[in-house]
Amino acid sequence: MTIDPLRRRKIVVLGSRSVGKTSLVIQFVENQYYENYCPTIENTYSKSIKYNGVEYDVDILDTAGQDEYTLISSAHTFGVHGFVLVYSVTNRNSFDLIQTVHDKIINYSGMGSIPCVVVGQMCDLNDQRQVKPTEVQKLAESIGSAWVETSARQNTNVAKVFDLCLAEIEKSINPPQPAPGKCIIM
Numbered sequence: 001m002t003i004d005p006l007r008r009r010k011i012v013v014l015g016s017r018s019v020g021k022t023s024l025v026i027q028f029v030e031n032q033y034y035e036n037y038c039p040t041i042e043n044t045y046s047k048s049i050k051y052n053g054v055e056y057d058v059d060i061l062d063t064a065g066q067d068e069y070t071l072i073s074s075a076h077t078f079g080v081h082g083f084v085l086v087y088s089v090t091n092r093n094s095f096d097l098i099q100t101v102h103d104k105i106i107n108y109s110g111m112g113s114i115p116c117v118v119v120g121q122m123c124d125l126n127d128q129r130q131v132k133p134t135e136v137q138k139l140a141e142s143i144g145s146a147w148v149e150t151s152a153r154q155n156t157n158v159a160k161v162f163d164l165c166l167a168e169i170e171k172s173i174n175p176p177q178p179a180p181g182k183c184i185i186m
């Protein structure tokens with residue numbers, strides 16, 4: 001079977017250690033959830049995703065958790081169409097790192113903006129919450145991204161992450177055109 005490069009998408013999942021990046025990806029790709037924590041080095045998963053009536057072959061790169069000193073490498077940006085930036089709603093430091101990681105990608109790639117979804121993982125642990133939805137909404141507005149809260153454990157909004165990411169990617173490839181007949185003032 002040949003794969004149409006026009007239907008191929010690469011998504012990279014970044015964020016602090018232990019925020020549930022692998023759990024999110026495995027829940028999405030394999031419909032499985034594991035309680036045990038096993039630090040990731042780096043793994044690529046593949047899945048077909050239908051978005052807007054089109055079937056995309058999506059490679060999802062699950063990365064080792066970052067901190068403020070981790071450098072963004074070309075593997076995290078080269079040929080990458082979209083980014084999923086994950087924090088845990090129970091960990092404010094992991095939320096604070098999202099802006100840092102976002103800015104590093106922008107600096108490294110030289111792009112003005114990136115197709116991106118900010119994901120507040122572990123929303124099942126509401127009693128341990130340190131980050132409010134209004135805070136991520138504000139961050140998403142300021143960096144021009146989508147956002148969603150998820151629980152890999154309860155499979156809440158997991159598929160939505162990748163739908164939103166494909167939507168952001170398609171928006172950047174085919175930006176919405178102004179309605180015909182409207183006058184644009186330069």
Ligand SMILES: Nc1nc2c(ncn2[C@@H]2O[C@H](COP(=O)(O)OP(=O)(O)OP(=O)(O)O)[C@@H](O)[C@H]2O)c(=O)[nH]1
Pocket residue numbers: 016017018019020021022023024034035036037038039040041063064065066121122123124125150151152153154
């Ligand atoms: N309550 C709850 N726990 C979760 C959820 N997702 C992951 N966990 C747990 O959090 C721990 C870390 O999950 P991982 O998916 O390994 O986290 P990671 O971000 O990939 O970690 P690194 O590989 O170190 O970057 C594991 O013990 C998971 O079972 C969730 O949605 N809710």
